[in-house]
Amino acid sequence: MKTGWAALAVATVMLMAGGCGQANQSTSKVPADAVKVKVVASDFKWSLSQTDFAVGKPIDFVVSSKQGTHGFSIDGTDISQTVSQGDAPVNVVFTPKKAGTYTIRCDVYCGSGHQDMVAKFHVH
């Protein structure tokens, strides 16, 4: 008693259109005169390509993560941008209105070193 010809009725459902990660870049909002700064998050630190800026000049933080998921935030502002490993870099524009030292923190819990994910930059 064989089921004969029904044997290979394997539905080859192909996952054709599913795998394309959309690069969600918001570059349109970046002012032309913005200073570009590369920001890379990892466990558990921020690394910035530049840490001194001018009052009133827009800063374009180009934020990515090379390890894990983190939240790029700046104390005293409403900036809060989650970045995950493998995602396209995200442009976070901030125009400092006052001179001083600003503090970047991680606002997405990322593990044992989360509290230590603090970086400073200076506005003159």
Ligand SMILES: [Cu+2]
């Ligand atoms: Cu964190």
